[in-house]
Structures are given as structure tokens and as C-alpha cells.
Amino acid sequence: MSTPTQTESTSQPTSARLRELWNDYLPYWFMGPMVLVMIMITFFPGAYDLYLALIEEPTLNVFAAEFAGLDNFETAFTRGGALHSFVVTITVVVSALLLESVLGFALAAFVAGVESSRAKSFYRVLFILPMAVAPVSMATIGRIMLNSEIGIIPYVINAATPFAAPAFLSDIPLLTVILLDTWNWTPFMFIIFYAGLSSVPDTLLEAARVDGAPLWRRYVHVIIPYMKPVVFVATLIRLIDLFRTFGVVYGLTQGGPGTATQLVSINIYEQMFINNQITVAAAIAIVYLVLVVALCNVIIAKVGFEGVWD
């Protein structure tokens, strides 16, 4: 940001005028860069994906482009396996979201109940640490620990239980992905829920306790309703981020074996760089983009951000 003070030495009147301009239109200067970047990262990619999805050959020259109608969409959903990848994505997103919310809430509630404040902060810090692991490192850990030959987890299962360990990466790849993501991102839900639980006023809890309500009823009727905005926001943001999942799956299975773990994001990536079909990739991308944004906006409109907005 260039402030008028820089021109101060050259000419007094101009600098005074600039300073006035700066202060009078401050909100515009402050908002301007953000709005420009936002347009560049929302409207531009959306429009460009749509343009690419509707033409035959990728070209920057709009006038030379040949209109392809819905051909690219047809290719995407017939030979491109788009539908399958949408099913895989929804499976991963829904299961991981459920697991992470329930586990995150349970852990938050248990930690909140710990009496010793030192033990409490110990657990609080320990339980956020898995978030430090980048998805691609998560894939690394998965490959190291779950490998059928050298992995410690199959080894322990085989040695200590009567069951034979499954081949995590080839027999149950989707479940493996979901469990790895759960380990990685339950901390996200945990820390937000924990903060939400701590914000429940003691008076409210006391009143419920005096009523003689058992613990679970206190949660269902008093604590969770009070925390509704927190639960909503945590779930919404985790949902949004789950649709962005890429690194853990790409590092672990690259969408395989076959197409068993082919998320939409991986399908698009492969259409682009392996099949070299940018227009088909764009067709899947625009469908994905519209569906995710529409879903999130419907959720926001239905549930609303009560208690979130002032």
C-alpha cells in the first residue's frame, strides 16, 4: 500500500490532497485489493472452467474456439467415470464428517470433564497434534504403517489377534482413506467443540444439574442446543474442507486400486495430466464446483448463521 506520506517531500499541496483522498476513501482503499483478489479467485476460475468445458480444443483465443455443446460433459459422464468419482467423494466426505464430528465431540466432552487442570491442558494440546501432519505426510505414514510387508499395524494384528490383517491399501482402500483422514482431522472438530463446551455458562449447567437431569440429557437438552452455532460452523467448515481432499488419497493410492478411491479431484487431475483432456477435466470441474457451492449455500440458507452474525 503506498501511502501519501511518501510524496510528502516533493510538493506539500499534492501530498495534502493525496492524504485527504486516502482518508476520505479509506474503506475503498481497504476493500479494493481484497475484492480484486476475490474476483480473481472465484468468478474468474468459475467462468474459465465453464468456457473450457464448452469448447472443443483449449485455446485462449475466444473467437477461434469451437463450441462443443455438451460433448465434454457427455464424455465426462460416460467414458470419464465422473459419476463413479462423485459417489466415491460423497462416501468419503459423509463418513469422515460423521466420524470426525462424533469422535471430536466425545473427546471434547471427556476432556472437559477432567478435573485436574494440568491433565486437561495436556490432553488439549496432545489431541490437536495430528493436525500438524500434512495430508501427503499422512499418506506417507499410511504407507509406512499399513504396508502388508513392512507395516507395523498388519504385523501387530497378525501377531496379537486371531484374525489375519487385511491388505489395507488394496482390500479396503476407501475405509483406509477415511480412517487416515479421521486421525488427521478429528483434532479440528475436537478443538472447536472443546472451545464451544467451555463457553457454556456454569449457571446453565448448575441449573440442569439441580433439576437432576442425567448427564446425557443435560447434553441433549441444554449443552448441544446452546452450542448450536459452534456445531454448525465446525461441521460446515470441515465439510467444505473435506470436498478439497486430495493429498492424502493421491499420496496413498493415486485413486486406485483401479478407480476404488478416485475422488472427483483426482479424476479431474488425471483427465488433465494423464489423458490430456483439459476440456473434459473442465466439464467435471464446473459440475463439482457448482454442486459444492450450491450445497454449502443451501446449508447456510437453511440453517443460517444465527448467533454467528451480530
Next chain:
Amino acid sequence: MATDTVPGSSQRLDKDTRETLVKVVRHAVLLTWSLVVIFPFYWLASMSLKPPGEANALPPDWIFLPTVYNYIQLVQQSEFVTAFANSLLMVSASVVLVLLIGVPAAYVLSRYDIPMERDVLVWILSSRMLPPIAVVLPFFIIFRELNLFDTRIGMVLMYVSINLSLVVWVMKAFFDGIPETLEEAARVDGATRFQGFRKVVLPAAKPGIFSVAIISFIFAWIELLFGLVLTSFKAVPVTLFVYSFIGSRSIEWGMLAAASMAMILPVVVFLIAVNKYLAAGLSFGVVIKE
């Protein structure tokens, strides 16, 4: 056996027994999850400290002489050093840039009456909803035209795109929590609106800025896709280095573990440093206090 001979014990537990039971279950769950959390870290760390050949021995050598051999090998790989330095540089630059763009905008959204403020905020949040693969596809084509492909500047811009919505939302929430009377007092003393922002509001919002900076750093640091699509050699981030390491035919497990540790440890330190404000930052400012 002996326990179910007590008549009526299963129907109604007295209060003390019930509380003890809750306590036992709580500790069992918390200890189990602690183990689940710690074990992968322990395993990765011990693997990175084992001499080659011993790294993936089964049954594992629980007791071994730790060696920094893998780390030395790693640091001698110029690709790793370049990628690590690249990530550090690109991610830090993106954090500075995203704060410069996002914090002033958040201030305006907090203090001024903006028409359709709700819609503007949801629009800002929607930049997070766009799947990165759908965003990166157009930029892949444009970057090649603009000679931004495989450049650090291009990557910085993409990292900004991940975190801008987070910065605006969290900082708006922090600014909302700072009473306006503070700036009004400064303005009565003759400060301009900008001076009020810079000298009064910004210092008061320091914890917010600190936490949002660290969380933005983490989100950019762990990003793989942008590096995969938009870099090939010069601007490779550390995530892509680790990825290509996994892809190589004969994996040197010890070095892979060391590379992963090198990526994880700085983030662990950051998370611990910012843990008080983590919930505020991650919830986009909805939860401000614990």
C-alpha cells in the same frame, strides 16, 4: 461371575458408583486416544532415527541406537533443501501478502455499514468452497501464458487464494470484539481514521493477527495440489518433494520418515504456540473465547 450375583445392582446404581464408572470410562477413552495419537508420531520418529536396513525390520527393534544418518543424507540432497527453502519462502510471503490484503478489508467489514454485508461475507467464504482442482485448472493455462508457471510468485498467489477468506472472517470477528470507543477517543485527539486503525486497533488485535498468520501458514504449508500442477523444478514445495519420494521405485524408508518429520515438526511447534487461539482461528472467528 462373581459380579452379577449382587441382586439389583444392574438396575439402579447409586450416585457414587455411577460417577466412578463415568470417571473410569473417561480415563480409558482418553488414554486410548492418547496412544492412538502418539503412536504414529513415535513410529515415524523412531524410523527416521534408525540406521538403514533396520528401519523396517519386523519384528521391530524396540531398542536401538539412534542415529541422525537419515537426516544427514536428507540435508545432502539438494532437491530437499531447495524444496524446504522454497516452501518456507513462498508460504511466509503468502502469509504477509494475505494479511496485507485481508486485515484492512476485515476492518472495513467490521466498522462500516456495507450494503449486503451478509452476502459479501458468504461470497468471501465461497472462495474456500471452490475445490482447489477447479481453481487451479484455469490458472495452469493462464500461468503458462504469463510465464508464471513454476515460479515462486505464482505459488504465492495461489497460497493467498487458500487463506484470504479465513483471514477476513477471523479478523472481522476480532475487530468486532474491540470496542469502537477506543478509536473514537483517538480521533477526538486528532488522529485520522487510518491512524486510529494503525495505532489503536491493530495493536489490540495482535493475538488475532498472530493466530491467523500461523493458521494460514499451516494451511499453505500442507498444500500439495498447487505444487503438483503449477511447478516442475524451480518452485517445488516440500510437500511435492515428499510426494515424489513416495513415488520412487525403491523407497528408502528411513529417509522418507526423516523428510516427513522435517515437515511435521515446525507445524507441531506452531500449533502448540497458537493453541489458545486455535479454536478462534479454525472456526473462522465464530468461537472467539474458550
